[in-house]
Amino acid sequence: VILAGEWVVPVDGPPIRHGAVEIEDGRIVSVAPAPGGLDVPAGHVVLPGLINAHTHLEYARMGGFGDGLPFTPWIEDHIRRRAVLAGGDYLAQARAGAHAALASGTTTVADCSWDGSTLAAVREAGLRAIVHLEAFSQRPKLLEDLERRLDDAAPAAEASGGLVRLGVSPHAPYTVTHDDYVALVGLARGRSLPVATHLLESDRESLHVDAFADVLGPDTAAIHLVKASPQDIELLAALDVPVVHCPRSNALLGCGVAPVPELLAAGVRVGLGTDSPASALSFDMWDEMRSAVMLARAASARADALTAAQVLRLATLGGAEALGLAAETGSLRPGKAADVTVLDLTGSPFLPADVPEAAVVYGGSPERVTVTLVEGRIRYRRGEVAPTQPAGDHARAKMLAL
Numbered sequence: 001v002i003l004a005g006e007w008v009v010p011v012d013g014p015p016i017r018h019g020a021v022e023i024e025d026g027r028i029v030s031v032a033p034a035p036g037g038l039d040v041p042a043g044h045v046v047l048p049g050l051i052n053a054h055t056h057l058e059y060a061r062m063g064g065f066g067d068g069l070p071f072t073p074w075i076e077d078h079i080r081r082r083a084v085l086a087g088g089d090y091l092a093q094a095r096a097g098a099h100a101a102l103a104s105g106t107t108t109v110a111d112c113s114w115d116g117s118t119l120a121a122v123r124e125a126g127l128r129a130i131v132h133l134e135a136f137s138q139r140p141k142l143l144e145d146l147e148r149r150l151d152d153a154a155p156a157a158e159a160s161g162g163l164v165r166l167g168v169s170p171h172a173p174y175t176v177t178h179d180d181y182v183a184l185v186g187l188a189r190g191r192s193l194p195v196a197t198h199l200l201e202s203d204r205e206s207l208h209v210d211a212f213a214d215v216l217g218p219d220t221a222a223i224h225l226v227k228a229s230p231q232d233i234e235l236l237a238a239l240d241v242p243v244v245h246c247p248r249s250n251a252l253l254g255c256g257v258a259p260v261p262e263l264l265a266a267g268v269r270v271g272l273g274t275d276s277p278a279s280a281l282s283f284d285m286w287d288e289m290r291s292a293v294m295l296a297r298a299a300s301a302r303a304d305a306l307t308a309a310q311v312l313r314l315a316t317l318g319g320a321e322a323l324g325l326a327a328e329t330g331s332l333r334p335g336k337a338a339d340v341t342v343l344d345l346t347g348s349p350f351l352p353a354d355v356p357e358a359a360v361v362y363g364g365s366p367e368r369v370t371v372t373l374v375e376g377r378i379r380y381r382r383g384e385v386a387p388t389q390p391a392g393d394h395a396r397a398k399m400l401a402l
């Protein structure tokens, strides 16, 4: 299979005008100028599949609830609505979320999963994923319960042939005690599983990174870091802790803007995530990239705080690096998995372009994604509607007017 386009943007190398990506047995075999005679679709851009480094697919249909509430009342509203959901409602939303991710050009998600439904949803959809099973201190028999959930999930993850991996997510410092952080991260490391945790998201937290220095490391993705101080950034860099930036969620909940330019300058690995539609409205990584650029520039009053090319890197290779997946995905490079997105910018005001990354970031949208491939297999074609949508509608309807 050869995917050709007016531009090929490999992300880890310069963009190629009239380029082509050759795929064989699910791997990329070449990234080069299109050979003579090959049809190169005008306006098409071939990109690495986007990496959504923080999602909750199981909350796919919760967008717009609790609008305008401050952080703590917002979480209370979120929990109150979810109390009416049955297990099948989480699966219905996770399926809707997996479809929405593929439909917006995402090929990898790192998901914090409340009840494990994400695992079935990503397996069905063919997404690459890390499924972090969430843990909260108030759950009884915390460690025993998590061990059982990991054991139950292991066969499905193993059957994915490496596409889906399990992880552990101690939820956040306001729901997990320090002792439980130590135990949960220890359990994850004992099984060689990655960790993800929400950290320094809002004023609800008073502890800083130094309070977690005994548990954080290169295998623990820290999500948000909105309230990171210069000392926090220094420590994150020293401990090689990757950070996941979720700018729309942080903005909509009134939490603030994470210091991304400072994190990048310190050498911290940074990925980009949407979080869930409950806070961020959608799984649309194009919107997320634009928001990241605008918020970084607004917060710093500097036009060079974050460029389109930089944010495209965060949404692809940066996410892969943050999640420990860069050997496999995140850029168009021979030998890597053929996780590829094709964007159709025909009729876009951003073409023709001299900086194709800017055209992609400012002109991209789910409607313009023509095809999404994971390991060389087509997992989404433009216009496809998820057959599971009615079940998602039903789950949403249950959460209204409580």
Ligand SMILES: [Zn+2]
Binding pocket: 054, 055, 056, 112, 198, 223, 275, 276
């Ligand atoms: Zn989250």
